[in-house]
Structure formats: structure tokens, C-alpha cells
Amino acid sequence: MAPTLLYPYHAKYMFRRLQRAAQTEEYPLKITRIDALHVTIPMTSPFRKAGRVQNDADNALVRIETDDGLxxxxxxxxxxxxxxxxxxxxxxxxxxxxxxxxxxxxxxxASLHARLSDAMAQNESAVCAIDMALYDIAGKHLGVPAYALIGGRSRTALPPSLGVNADPADAAKAAEWKARGVQAFKAKVSVADPAYEKDALRQIRDAIGPDTEFAIDANGAWKPAEALAFLDDVAELNLAFCEQPIAPGNLSRLRSVAERSPVPIYTDESFNEPADLIAHAEAGVAGVSMKTIKMGGITGFMSAAYLARLLRLGVNVAGKSATSSIGGSAMLQISTALPEMSGGIGLSNHKLTEDLVKDPVGLADGVLTAPEGAGLGVDVDETVVERFVQRRSTVTE
Ligand SMILES: [Mg+2]
Incomplete structure (x- = not known):
């Protein structure tokens, strides 16, 4: 038999053998070096929301190396x-x-996630970065994308979302992005005068058409009466949900808004850990904005999403306003595997002046998919990372 015919069988056999050996002493693998990096990357334009104007991505990276070079x-x-x-x-x-x-x-x-989570209170963001890196290594070791390790594929084409400002200037931008394939929009509100913002939302709704998914996020800036007055006035805009209308910390006030609001209420700032989901379901919210930094990475996100499903809460796969393709890929891996999700996926790597990988994630020919490469499927350009490093520390064996 010709070697060309033998090869696929041989590769398949070797892959199966590798899989069987993957977690055994037959194929040991150990972490030998960890680099923690603080990076700041300028954004292409300032990002505004209630309480904050952001000019830079202020992020932490982790690079984990194993004894076999992965x-x-x-x-x-x-x-x-x-x-x-x-x-x-x-x-x-x-x-x-x-x-x-x-x-x-x-x-x-799973075992490392539990140990890391138990070792330090309120450390979900650090666990998030580490957990992502572990999936990157495990996927590379097995030759499969990270989504294959967290439930496999539920969908191929992912619904892209874009964050906009409640500003008439963003109506044209929204129309342009819709033409490029964006299927969902989320506008930051409670930043400017309510009448100005309501007018802007109407203009954005006109620009994207009546059926395109459109949500708003108040980042907790309203009082309950202000929230309800605003939401009553925009009820005819067919908004998918209003995220965090009032400040976190008082679920009975949140319940009073959720019960009266003509727009479904989602929470973000008041939802900080998976256990919060139970109280939020009891408060009558329709869903939550779920982020890897709050849940402790991919592992925490998936377990929280399954709990949300049991509680019949919608899950919006949300990111932060300035994350490179590394964190962006983790969102895409999760979104590929989740059996149910609501809203679109808002990547933000395009808001950075420079991404940290050679082939950034994002829309390609109007379609958004998770990278098919092994692990997170992104090729980090370490020379680019180096330019944005503020501080680095290395731990070795
Ligand atoms: Mg939010």
C-alpha cells in the first residue's frame, strides 16, 4: 500500500493513542515556567460609559510553558x-x-481551577487568565480547539455584536457595521441627557432596522424611577434587554424595576459570581451578562452558564471593552460550545491600536467563527506583546 494511503490511518491511530495517553503517566506533562505580564495597549478612540472614560486596554496576560515546550x-x-x-x-x-x-x-x-479559586478570595480575573492558558495548552496537546474540550460544537456561525454609544453619530456607524455582518448592537446609556439618548436610540433603531437585535446598558447609573421612566419611553423600540439599570447591591429594588419594566432586565455589575444567579432569578431578572473575568475563565463560565440554564436565565456572552484576540478567542470558544445563549458576541480587539496575535479574531466575510486551530487557536506575537509590557515577572521550577 502506498505511504500516502497509510498516512491518514497512521495519523488517526497516533492521535487516538495520544488521547488515551493524554492524562496518564505514559505521557507526563508539567508546568515549568509562568510569566505574568501587565500590558497597556492604546485604544483607537476613547470608550465612554457611566462613570468612566477609557483610553487604554489595561490588561494582564499569563504565559504558561510546559516541559515539552508547549x-x-x-x-x-x-x-x-x-x-x-x-x-x-x-x-x-x-x-x-x-x-x-x-x-x-x-x-x-478542573482540579487546578478549584485549587486556584480556593487559594485567594475574589481572584476570578487572575484565575480567568490562567484557566484560559490551561485550555490553550490542553487543546494544543490534543490537537483540538478549546471548544472541543468544553462540550463540543453547538453552532458554527456566531452572532457578532457591536457596542455603540447612545449618540446620533453612532447611527451611521451601526448601519455600516450591520452591512458588514454585525447582527446585534448594545448601546451604552445613562452617560448623557436622557432625551438626547432616547433620540439617539431611535435613530440607531431606524438605521439598523426593526428586527435587528438591539440592547442597552446603563451600568447601574439610574435610580429606579429614572430607569422606569426611560424604559417606558423607549418601549416601542423593541429592545432585547436593558442591562444593569440600577446600582448593584439591592435586589428588592432590582425586583421592583424588573416587575414593572416594559423591557426585559439583565444584570452585569450586580452579578459577580455563579452563586448570585439564584438570587437574581428570584428577583425576576430575565438574564445576565456573563464574563470570563467574573466567572474565573472558561471553566467557571461554563459551570455558571449551565446553572443559568437550569434557572431559565438568559446568558449574554459578554467581554470587556478592550481585550485582545487572546481573550476574544476564549469568548468564541465558549460561544461555540454553549447550548443556548442570548444576544450577540461583542469582541473588542478591533478597538485596540494593535492586537497581540498574528491573525486576529473577528468577522471574516461577514461571518464570525471560533478559530479552528488547537487550543485558543491564536498565534501570539511575542515581539508585539513586548512593546506593551509595563511589568513582567517570571516563576520557574
Ligand atoms: Mg455591562
Whole structure:
């Protein structure tokens, strides 16, 4: 038989053998080096929302290396108003947790996730970056995309979403992005005068058409009466949901808004850990904005999403306003595997002046898919990363 015919069989056989050996002493694998990096990357234009104007991505990266040369990358974005984290703070937490990882098998993701989560309170962003890097390594080791390790494929084409401002100037931008394939829009509100914003939302709705998914996010800036007055006035705009209309911390007030609102209510800032889902379901919210930095990476996200499904809560796969293709790919891997999700996927790597990978994630010919390469499927350009590093620390065996 010709070698060309033998090869596919041989490759398949070797792959199966590798899979069987993957978690055994027959094929040991251990973490030998962890780099925690704080990076700041300028954004193409300032990002405005209630309480904050953001000019840079202020992120932490982790680079994990194994004894056989496999390298995995993870990322977590600063979210001072959400998690309380800055890039420097996440980096310091990764440094603290690195001692747990050294010498361990990077494929023992569930066990490492539990140990990391137990080692430090409120460290979800640091665990998020590390968890992503472990999936990157495990996928590369097995030759499969990360989504194959978290439930397989539920969909191929993912619905892209774009964040816009409640500003008439963004109506034309929204129409342009819709023509390029964006299927869902989310506008930040409660930043400017309500009448100005309501008018802007009408103009954006006109620009994207009556049936395109359109949601708003108030980032907790309204009082309950202000929220209800605003939502009553935009009820005819067929909004998919209003995210975090009032400040977090008082679920009975949230319930009063959720019960009266003509627009379904989602939460973000008041939803910080998977256990919060139960109280939120009882408060009558329709769904949550779920982020890897809040849930502790891919592992935490998937377990929270399954709990949300049991509670009949919608899950919007949300990212931070400035994340490179590393974190962006993790969102796409999750979105490919989730059996149900609501809203679109808002990548933000295009808002950075420079991405950190050679082939950025995003719309290609109007279609959004997860990278098919092994692990996170992104090829990190370390020379580009180097240019944005504020501080780096390395832990080795
Ligand atoms: Mg939000």
C-alpha cells in the first residue's frame, strides 16, 4: 500500500493513542515556567460609559510553558467598576497563584481551577487568565480547539455584536457595521441627557432596522424611577434587554424595576459570581451578562452558564471593552460550545491600536467563527506583546 494511503490511518491511530495517553503517566506533562505580564495597549478612540472614560486596554496576560515546550496564553482585562481589578492587580494575583501551578500537569484543569479559586478570595480575573492558558495548552496537546474540550460544537456561525454609544453619530456607524455582518448592537446609556439618548436610540433603531437585535446598558447609573421612566419611553423600540439599570447591591429594588419594566432586565455589575444567579432569578431578572473575568475563565463560565440554564436565565456572552484576540478567542470558544445563549458576541480587539496575535479574531466575510486551530487557536506575537509590557515577572521550577 502506498505511504500516502497509510498516512491518514497512521495519523488517526497516533492521535487516538495520544488521547488515551493524554492524562496518564505514559505521557507526563508539567508546568515549568509562568510569566505574568501587565500590558497597556492604546485604544483607537476613547470608550465612554457611566462613570468612566477609557483610553487604554489595561490588561494582564499569563504565559504558561510546559516541559515539552508547549506554551499557553491567557488574558484578563481590568474592570475597576466591576471586579475592582486593574491590570497591575490581576498580574500580582497571577504571581501569587503561580506557585500552585509550577510542576503541575496543565491538563488537570478542573482540579487546578478549584485549587486556584480556593487559594485567594475574589481572584476570578487572575484565575480567568490562567484557566484560559490551561485550555490553550490542553487543546494544543490534543490537537483540538478549546471548544472541543468544553462540550463540543453547538453552532458554527456566531452572532457578532457591536457596542455603540447612545449618540446620533453612532447611527451611521451601526448601519455600516450591520452591512458588514454585525447582527446585534448594545448601546451604552445613562452617560448623557436622557432625551438626547432616547433620540439617539431611535435613530440607531431606524438605521439598523426593526428586527435587528438591539440592547442597552446603563451600568447601574439610574435610580429606579429614572430607569422606569426611560424604559417606558423607549418601549416601542423593541429592545432585547436593558442591562444593569440600577446600582448593584439591592435586589428588592432590582425586583421592583424588573416587575414593572416594559423591557426585559439583565444584570452585569450586580452579578459577580455563579452563586448570585439564584438570587437574581428570584428577583425576576430575565438574564445576565456573563464574563470570563467574573466567572474565573472558561471553566467557571461554563459551570455558571449551565446553572443559568437550569434557572431559565438568559446568558449574554459578554467581554470587556478592550481585550485582545487572546481573550476574544476564549469568548468564541465558549460561544461555540454553549447550548443556548442570548444576544450577540461583542469582541473588542478591533478597538485596540494593535492586537497581540498574528491573525486576529473577528468577522471574516461577514461571518464570525471560533478559530479552528488547537487550543485558543491564536498565534501570539511575542515581539508585539513586548512593546506593551509595563511589568513582567517570571516563576520557574
Ligand atoms: Mg455591562
Amino acid at each position: 506554551v499557553g496564553w491567557g488574558e484578563a482585562a481590568a474592570a475597576p467598576l466591576l471586579t475592582g481589578d486593574t491590570g497591575a492587580r490581576i498580574m500580582a494575583s497571577i504571581e501569587f497563584l503561580a506557585e500552585i501551578l509550577i510542576g503541575e500537569d496543565p491538563r488537570s484543569i
